[in-house]
Amino acid sequence: xxxxxxxxxxxxxxxxxxxxxxxxxxxxxxxxxxxxxxxxxxxxxxxxxxxxxxxxxxxxxxxxxxxxxxxxxxxxxxxxxxxxxxxxxxxxxxxxxxxxxxxxxxxxxxxxxxxxxxxxxxxxxxxxxxxxxxxxxxxxxxxxxxxxxxxxxxxxxxxxxxxxxxxxxxxxxxxxxxxxxxxxxxxxxxxxxxxxxxxxxxxxxxxxxxxxxxxxxxxxxxxxxxxxxxxxxxxxxxxxxxxxxxxxxxxxxxxxxxxxxxxxxxxxxxxxxxxxxxxxxxxxxxxxxxxxxxxxxxxxxxxxxxxxxxxxxxxxxxxxxxxxxxxxxxxxxxxxxxxxxxxxxxxxxxxxxxxxxxxxxxxxx
Numbered sequence: 012x013x014x015x016x017x018x019x020x021x022x023x024x025x026x027x028x029x030x031x032x033x034x035x036x037x038x039x040x041x042x043x044x045x046x047x048x049x050x051x052x053x054x055x056x057x058x059x060x061x062x063x064x065x066x067x068x069x070x071x072x073x074x075x076x077x078x079x080x081x082x083x084x085x086x087x088x089x090x091x092x093x094x095x096x097x098x099x100x101x102x103x104x105x106x107x108x109x110x111x112x113x114x115x116x117x118x119x120x121x122x123x124x125x126x127x128x129x130x131x132x133x134x135x136x137x138x139x140x141x142x143x144x145x146x147x148x149x150x151x152x153x154x155x156x157x158x159x160x161x162x163x164x165x166x167x168x169x170x171x172x173x174x175x176x177x178x179x180x181x182x183x184x185x186x187x188x189x190x191x192x193x194x195x196x197x198x199x200x201x202x203x204x205x206x207x208x209x210x211x212x213x214x215x216x217x218x219x220x221x222x223x224x225x226x227x228x229x230x231x232x233x234x235x236x237x238x239x240x241x242x243x244x245x246x247x248x249x250x251x252x253x254x255x256x257x258x259x260x261x262x263x264x265x266x267x268x269x270x271x272x273x274x275x276x277x278x279x280x281x282x283x284x285x286x287x288x289x290x291x292x293x294x295x296x297x298x299x300x301x302x303x304x305x306x307x308x309x310x311x312x313x314x315x316x317x318x319x320x321x322x323x324x325x326x327x328x329x330x331x332x333x334x335x336x337x338x339x340x341x342x343x344x345x346x347x348x349x350x351x352x353x354x355x356x357x358x359x360x361x362x363x364x365x366x367x368x369x370x371x372x373x374x375x376x
Contacts, residue, residue, distance in 0.1 A: 072111070336362050
């Protein structure tokens, strides 16, 4: 946050700065304590309107940290109601936090729209790390929407700043991973491998096991994309004991797919069962359908078309455009071969999208 923003008192300024810093560092307990202190100060009724608006915005960011997305949305909407009276600093944080909220709720397209608005207010932000973190966020959102080149550009901007500040070496390592993922999309596998192993070396120097787990996962993804299944499995199995890993189901999905692809159906079934057990503990409907499609494709082939039809209904309802496009395209081909042209035409339309300007994007979870 800018150090020169006008606040009503020095004490409240420090509290807001500390609160925001602890939110960014994901120190939940410290952030909760500071939230209480800020509320107590605001209750005294001495703060001016600008300070109150900033406090509301930071509170929305606090809710995003705690995954209280409905509460975050309420506060963001409240501040949006003041739009004609907001200063540039307010507008910067408003668009930034709204983008973060939309990204967290998987509304990637609108998240990018908000992040695009943020850029015009960067000149009012003096903190270079704040800028780097924005570039980092924008790069991630662009990657999810398959804007590979733009994502790489913003990731490079973040790297340029992070590498100047040794205290942010963990964020630098994470941004190397982002660059690598973009290179995988470009089929620049050698460059991707170089960045991922550089990131892995970073974690070896300063041990960070969860970051290592993320790198193992992405090295597995790299080698799976290259068709080097033995190398992919060597890294992916390292992730299996870390059930707290955010992309755990993605790891199991790749292992399941490789097992079926190699004809090891018993192992594939074991991985599938493991994924379903995990899903019961931590439900993820997107992956439930992805695993269901994968399973019937190889094991219960007679149910494949019925499952694809049901999956299309789910993905359409949830606006999972890439998955919808993929399943609909396959169904269109199937019904065309069956000479059921009415159904084929229906699924071809779905595959092409409902609107002229609909952007199809790959869900990379």
